[in-house]
Amino acid sequence: MEQIKDVAQHFCIEGEILSAESYGCGHINTTFLVTTDKNKSYILQKINTGIFVNPGELMENINNVTIYLSNIIKDEGGDPQRGVLHIIPSCEGKLYITINDGTWRMFSFVNDSVTLQVIEHPVDFYYAGKAFGKFTRQLDSYPADTLHETIKNFHNTPSRYNDFEAAVKENASGKAESVAEEIEFVRERKDFCSLFTDKIENNTLPLRVTHNDTKLNNVLFDRKTGKPIAVVDLDTVMPGLSLYDFGDAIRFGTNPAAEDEKDLDKVYCSLELFEAFTRGYLEECGQLLTDEEINMLPYAGKMMTLECGMRFLADHIAGDVYFRIHRENHNLDRCRTQFKLVKDMEEKEEQIKEIINRICSEIKDCRAVKA
Ligand code: ADP
Ligand code: GN1
Ligand code: MG
Numbered sequence: 001m002e003q004i005k006d007v008a009q010h011f012c013i014e015g016e017i018l019s020a021e022s023y024g025c026g027h028i029n030t031t032f033l034v035t036t037d038k039n040k041s042y043i044l045q046k047i048n049t050g051i052f053v054n055p056g057e058l059m060e061n062i063n064n065v066t067i068y069l070s071n072i073i074k075d076e077g078g079d080p081q082r083g084v085l086h087i088i089p090s091c092e093g094k095l096y097i098t099i100n101d102g103t104w105r106m107f108s109f110v111n112d113s114v115t116l117q118v119i120e121h122p123v124d125f126y127y128a129g130k131a132f133g134k135f136t137r138q139l140d141s142y143p144a145d146t147l148h149e150t151i152k153n154f155h156n157t158p159s160r161y162n163d164f165e166a167a168v169k170e171n172a173s174g175k176a177e178s179v180a181e182e183i184e185f186v187r188e189r190k191d192f193c194s195l196f197t198d199k200i201e202n203n204t205l206p207l208r209v210t211h212n213d214t215k216l217n218n219v220l221f222d223r224k225t226g227k228p229i230a231v232v233d234l235d236t237v238m239p240g241l242s243l244y245d246f247g248d249a250i251r252f253g254t255n256p257a258a259e260d261e262k263d264l265d266k267v268y269c270s271l272e273l274f275e276a277f278t279r280g281y282l283e284e285c286g287q288l289l290t291d292e293e294i295n296m297l298p299y300a301g302k303m304m305t306l307e308c309g310m311r312f313l314a315d316h317i318a319g320d321v322y323f324r325i326h327r328e329n330h331n332l333d334r335c336r337t338q339f340k341l342v343k344d345m346e347e348k349e350e351q352i353k354e355i356i357n358r359i360c361s362e363i364k365d366c367r368a369v370k371a
Helices: 002-008 055-075 121-138 157-170 177-185 191-201 244-253 272-285 291-318 330-347 350-364
Strands: 015-022 030-038 041-047 098-099 100-107 209-210 219-222 228-231 239-242
Touching: 002 015, 002 041, 002 100, 041 098, 055 100, 055 121, 121 209, 121 219, 121 244, 121 272, 157 177, 157 191, 157 291, 177 291, 177 330, 191 291, 191 330, 209 244, 239 291, 244 272, 244 291, 272 350, 291 330, 330 350
Parallel strands: none
Antiparallel strands: 015 030, 030 041, 041 100, 098 100, 209 239, 219 228
16 A cells, blocks of 8 residues: 555645555446545545546546536535535646556545445435436536547447447457357347437437436445435546436446345345435436436336446456456356346336336426326
């Protein structure tokens, strides 16, 4: 950890560094918690530049979006100190630094905050829905076309499908044959993949500023009140569909088990949790969603879960080159939970529609799903 402390010294921090330790459960960047003798804490992150190939553009996005959000939160009477990420610049005033072979950035640590890996009480997921719905609402007037696309075609599901087929063809790990059943699962759903992208092309779904990685553990909750404080992990804030944000949150949070649970009997889409998130989300941004966005909400969870599952599967076949793994066949385990969820969501499609319809009818000015 001495090396991490050395890196942290290059940022504009208060006090002498006491400790630096690994933090969080992300699959892409590497996160550390740094504390100082002035009772200050910071999040130091090594950006994965194999994936985020232009850290300058990435940090410019985050800087602009956080400044914008800070002003909105102030206008709404909130606390901009805790309600949004704050970049700690380097001693030279830069948004990130490159030392040796690493690219690093720092944020102030939001004190008394916690993140959840799975939902224990539905109310927490209701609050997560509020947090992401609010994020969408607060960025509604942000000029989306000024944002850099930090990862091209990030949630373009047909493009992800093509990447998946390319990985199967190349079969770098030699494991494709052993996952024939999983490959077939994806192929059976090929046509479904273009449901949203077709509607972008014919202008029936609007592009908005979206987060694109709305995992439950990207919401900070207040340790004391349990209320949401801020949305973090802004690397993939880009123009996208509201359905990506709604769907990815449903993918991760409605499953009462872990994303890499090996016992698939424990993995399913909880309708109670689905309802809790949907209510929180639509209370915050239901009024600005269009009819078509609301019409597509029932398929958003399935789309994001199928897409994520095929990304895990493609990476397993490619030899685990993208998502960090902690055990053998880890990406395969992750893929299997996603496919179990997809199946369950397919079986529950009618109930999912009913829940959305009911919530829409209860929220003032929110459009109801047509039968
Ligand atoms: P990753 O891209 O690896 O998921 P994140 O930016 O989400 O990285 O950070 C990892 C974890 O660190 C988060 O899930 C959250 O628990 C915590 N975290 C991130 N930023 C902050 C912050 N500013 N204050 C407190 N905790 C934070
Ligand atoms: C990655 O960085 P992290 O762990 O929040 C991935 C997401 C996936 C997620 C699956 C930049 O998110 O797209 O949905 O893993 N992020 C990137 O858990 O690829
Ligand atoms: Mg994260």
